[in-house]
Amino acid sequence: MRIIRICSIFVIVLMIMQGIQSDPQAEELLRQCSNSNTTNDLSIFLNNFNKTFNGMRKQLSYGHFATAYYTDVFGLVQCRNYLSIKDCVACFEAGLEQIKRDCPQADGAHLIYQGCFLRFDY
Numbered sequence: 001m002r003i004i005r006i007c008s009i010f011v012i013v014l015m016i017m018q019g020i021q022s023d024p025q026a027e028e029l030l031r032q033c034s035n036s037n038t039t040n041d042l043s044i045f046l047n048n049f050n051k052t053f054n055g056m057r058k059q060l061s062y063g064h065f066a067t068a069y070y071t072d073v074f075g076l077v078q079c080r081n082y083l084s085i086k087d088c089v090a091c092f093e094a095g096l097e098q099i100k101r102d103c104p105q106a107d108g109a110h111l112i113y114q115g116c117f118l119r120f121d122y
């Protein structure tokens, strides 16, 4: 019984430490949307945009760098090496959401966060 109690305290402390250490560092340092919007059919553009970003997301499960290219949409993401894979993916997701929100239909964007760098070009 005592050993179980000690173990569960240990696990709780570990979980708290994880919580403190986990930080995707998605503070924005710079954001730039391209000055021009895509002239292509929007649904085709968004479809390729999705494929490129989905391709990058997959690569991030085993590294801090990813690049993908799908039918005219080129993308790149780089996380700082000290981020965990989980935080790197979270930084990427935050950046992707911001690009979709702030640069809708733009034919390119780049975004620098404390923890990661994201760009795409058309």
Ligand SMILES: *[C@@H]1O[C@H](CO)[C@@H](O)[C@H](O)[C@H]1NC(C)=O
Residues within 6 Å of the ligand: 034, 035, 036, 037, 104, 105, 106
């Ligand atoms: C691009 O399209 C978005 C959404 O329609 C619009 O808000 C923005 O002003 C456009 N930007 C340019 C450079 O035309």
Ligand SMILES: *[C@@H]1O[C@H](CO)[C@@H](O)[C@H](O)[C@H]1NC(C)=O
Residues within 6 Å of the ligand: 043, 046, 047, 050
């Ligand atoms: C792109 O992906 C988002 C979410 O992942 C989805 O809501 C949207 O319908 C997709 N768009 C296209 C054109 O595939």
